[in-house]
Amino acid sequence: MSTTEPAHVTNFLRTIVEDDLKSGKHRTIVTRFPPEPNGYLHIGHAKSICLNFGLARDFGGRCHLRFDDTNPVKEETEYIESIKESVRWLGFEWGEHCYYASDYFEQLYQWAESLIIQGKAYVDDLTADEIRSYRGTLTEPGKESPSRSRTAEENLDLFRRMRAGEFPDGAKVLRARIDMASPNINLRDPVMYRILHAPHPHAGDKWCIYPMYDYAHGQSDAIEGITHSICTLEFEDHKPLYEWFLDNLPVPNRPRQYEFARLNLTYAVMSKRKLLQLVKDGDVTGWDDPRMPTIMGIRRRGFTPEAIRNFCDTIGVGRSDSWIDMSILEESVRQDLNERAPRVMAVLRPLRLVIENYPEGATEDLTIAYHPQRPDLGSRSVPFGRELFIERDDFMEVPPKGFKRLSPGEEIRLRGAYIVKCTGVERDGEGNVTTVRCTYDPETRSGLPGSERKVKGVIHWVSATHAVTAEVRLYDRLFTVPNPSGDDWKELLNPLSVEIVRDCRLEPSLALARPEDRFQFERQGYFCADRVDSQPGAPVFNRTVTLRDSWAKK
Template structure:
């Protein structure tokens, strides 16, 4: 990734360091382990780790494990793998909010003793009703004026498991008339009996909310700049209120930036889970998803994702990023580094009538047309070859450059051929095309003749059977996140499978390479099913349309 672009957060940090507000920059990335990371997280990762690197500071990885109902070891493992794959390294060992549960609990007791928190016995539905709306102020809970002694007693009962989930919670005592709903006596602790926390076993039956635990964890870790997306802008007031009311010396500041929204994609973990449960996608790492692991499986590189995040920049303006912009980042990178090879996804046989039956011709061609350092390879020309079915038409069409009867085209790196007749099966499907070649056109065009087009091909004897997965956008509308019935907009053609052929030279190229299949697009080997007897490819991105 290129050096991080200048942005308003860097200007804030520059000013803080200049004024000696901080001597050292400390950031953090605090994911909740309730799903896999997506492209939006990649932007946050690049910002937090990039800021730390830019100022020779450090960035902590802290798992927000405050809701054991949704957390899984699988998610913790995948998050660490994705961060490492992107090329970032967190400071020391991964941290967990549960590392600080004892301290967070002590701060909750401190708030109760200061008469700034109380145990509420209203139901969840009642709490929502009492909280009011954007146009209607809230009203105090009947339990708000309980004595400090009673609140301490009830909070201990919560901790000891003497209340069932939903029967009690700890709330901050702030202002039910606040214009910001988040400040209307927010919940600080709730009861969860679901299952073991990853680190604390069954020790805890009450769990702090994100809003309460996050600012305290930042303070404990000495974070200087707490960076989050704009949907948490109102939460900043609660962040500051908590740190002001408890006895801590380190009071970090929160700064918000716009989250990444990508066209034709769902980034909500809850909605991705629905896609998985409905079997619309296979898993979190399905190549059609904009998760980091999904993009990796599709063939995107870490550098292309980081460059994408760097180019869109850090601002406070919400916008929907064009999917084509992400595609352009990987396409530009692969155009320079991907070796070229020929593949035919929907083969139709070409029989060159005037080519000798037993002749084998070797043709030396470059692995990359503009980079001779990538070397050369040999392709083999025989009497029988294959082209893509879409590259032939019985009738000439001026809109499309393809092989037609009695027209001449060039085979890539080989000869000029002319179709003379076709053979069909009983269902009127073309099964083979008969052509004649001009033996004087290897590497040159016939005199005074204009050749219609150049087509890619593979030979019958030197090709391997292959399966190709062509991925398209998962949704048919630009912003499915806005639709409650988002499942109604699934693209039924988001994955197309083709059974075709590829030049056997592929077996000599390292399997972890990305390739350009000439005239088709960029592909990578499907890693899960990789072996040299079963060739399966994922299309990363198509070629740029001219």
């Protein structure tokens, strides 16, 4: 587990843990992060990961990684491995404490038999639709199933035959016998087991009946000795059922459930079902598409684990649901990368610039620092010559008032190099500017005594002879509205969520960029070498975030 994190801001869960340790209720706290492996983790899970692992770290306890793998139809080994990788990337380790609910299936089955013997569970023949119709509403009590009157002996025989595979999928279920008139619908004889003749990614072909999450979850906590079972608020109504099972089973430990508000992030969806639909429908390139709010997606985009942990600290832990604006997450990333990302020069939409009075064939190497406030990051050599590329937007023939870049007759400074003055342009047959012609002042090389003559603007550039040609992907928000909900939520996808620019010109040092190396492209934003598509000498860059919040006034 990471040991470099500072103490987190106090919240109600930290207060509970502190009080439990001080009172002697627990000598060691044990938390768990219990994802179902039916998809990739998203930024909402990151909050839970930081909370559970962070509490254990800060109070000298331990946090288990447990896969609540009770539904083999939706779960895959790929998801298990991606979850492990995501947790590690965020900076946390579980050591020997990686568990699977499926490892407890035999114990869960034996406990289910004990409920049957006590008369507190029964095998039901109703279909799923019939069970829903019998359950009642929030204002009307449910109706008892005809199977509810079966004897313990009959139920035990049927349950064992269910395990033996005698019945097809959906033919029978095991239900807890609680109270069909309870005001809490979760207590109206909930289903404990269903029949699924399907192989399990961890348990193999051993089982054809599988426990429901509500039954397996609390008992798994008890088996592992969890002291603080922390979950999101949507499970608050399930808490009485969680406790009912603990009250009626001979569990070795009595965990306590606590709820906190989940993370709702604007311009994103957090439903695994919706994220899976985006993947299956081809709206994104996969679970790790840099536009996705999955941990693997934001990692590929260039977000840092430090920024994510800081973001989770910033938004805090409470019990009131709220929406967190995407700009807060983006600002956490900016702040982190501003401190650590080397500054480099990249021209995304190149326009040729020729310096007429610079010697033909000559090249000089300019030493330019990687970061103005981080001398420890060092510097690099950037070749300079007669022909350069500048950003097309950095030249205008008829500039508006206040334009501080290059235009006819005006001077600007080339970053880390010389002052140049525009003397003319060249055009193609359609009248488009293809080349800007300039002269330079050789006495104005940056860093030399007396060279810092003031001009109105500074622009970046790369040597046309030495530039690296690369693909750059300009990512933006996946949706056009803050809360993409409703039946037509996919119609709210942002058609401009990615722009792929394939003829970008980068300074030569970027040819050596390794996957996940992060940079600030000067005046452009923060970028990351793609961890999937970058190759040695041929990097592909993803825009992580712009230098400023471009959505602030939308």
